[in-house]
Amino acid sequence: MFELLLLFAAGFFGGVLNSIAGGGSFLTFPALLFVGVPPVSANATNTFSSCAGYLSGAYAFKEDLQKQKKKLPKLIIVSLVGGVLGSWLLLQTPEELFRESIPWLLLFATFFFTFGGYINQTLRRLTSHHQHASSIGNYLLLLLLLGVCTYGGFFNAGLGVITLSYLALAGFTDINAMNGIKLLVSSVVSLIATTVFIYNGAIAWYEGFIVLVGTLFGGYVAAHASRRISQHYVRLVVILASIAITAYFFIETYAS
Numbered sequence: 001m002f003e004l005l006l007l008f009a010a011g012f013f014g015g016v017l018n019s020i021a022g023g024g025s026f027l028t029f030p031a032l033l034f035v036g037v038p039p040v041s042a043n044a045t046n047t048f049s050s051c052a053g054y055l056s057g058a059y060a061f062k063e064d065l066q067k068q069k070k071k072l073p074k075l076i077i078v079s080l081v082g083g084v085l086g087s088w089l090l091l092q093t094p095e096e097l098f099r100e101s102i103p104w105l106l107l108f109a110t111f112f113f114t115f116g117g118y119i120n121q122t123l124r125r126l127t128s129h130h131q132h133a134s135s136i137g138n139y140l141l142l143l144l145l146l147g148v149c150t151y152g153g154f155f156n157a158g159l160g161v162i163t164l165s166y167l168a169l170a171g172f173t174d175i176n177a178m179n180g181i182k183l184l185v186s187s188v189v190s191l192i193a194t195t196v197f198i199y200n201g202a203i204a205w206y207e208g209f210i211v212l213v214g215t216l217f218g219g220y221v222a223a224h225a226s227r228r229i230s231q232h233y234v235r236l237v238v239i240l241a242s243i244a245i246t247a248y249f250f251i252e253t254y255a256s
Contacts, residue, residue, distance in 0.1 A: 003035040007207055011214020016222040018053050023113055023238035025157035028211050030245055037204045039099045044197035045204045047156045047190050049211040053219055054187040061180030068177055079149045079188035086153020087193035091200050103249040109158025110242040119165050141170050152189040159186050
């Protein structure tokens with residue numbers, strides 16, 4: 001019963017955070033580890049549990065995505081390839097090696113979550129005078145997107161803010177379009193990665209469904225309460241929690 005409540009609570013508050021400021025995986029992934037799901041399976045399960053939130057979010061931005069429809073096929077194809085590659089790499093990674101990489105992956109995600117806004121603003125300023133990139137630049141941007149999506153297939157946490165940074169570098173300036181594309185990319189990466197994980201039996205279904213239900217409830221509640229909640233303070237709480245969780249995993253991994 002305790003594990004069920006813990007997973008539901010992690011999913012609920014993770015769904016709230018994802019709806020308001022992002023960063024829900026900083027709660028759901030450690031919760032899956034805490035109840036005894038092996039690291040690789042916990043990561044795969046977290047990707048599965050996050051998928052519904054990405055899909056519903058992308059649907060909410062359907063009108064903004066419609067305006068970018070000429071660019072979407074290329075983004076979707078690269079997202080599919082990156083999601084498959086990242087999920088395959090995860091499944092090839094030994095449990096112990098992945099366990100040792102968790103603190104560093106969390107640190108990377110924490111860095112981008114904390115400084116993603118500043119990075120995006122800087123990138124938008126740098127690219128504001130270079131809207132028409134060269135053909136070489138376009139290919140490099142596609143390779144960068146492939147790297148972002150591969151990361152997302154390998155480790156879901158932080159994918160949203162990293163994708164936003166990529167979009168800023170690619171010259172996007174409309175924040176609604178950027179959020180829509182971010183959620184679309186996250187949806188495609190998570191869907192294809194989840195398919196790979198299902199095929200390989202990597203998902204802990206019982207734990208994953210509890211987190212998923214909690215995430216859906218949390219997202220629904222947050223949708224009604226978000227207008228009364230300051231994103232600034234929510235982000236601050238997420239940053240402090242992610243730093244504490246990252247520090248815990250560094251201590252657990254390297255101090256023992």
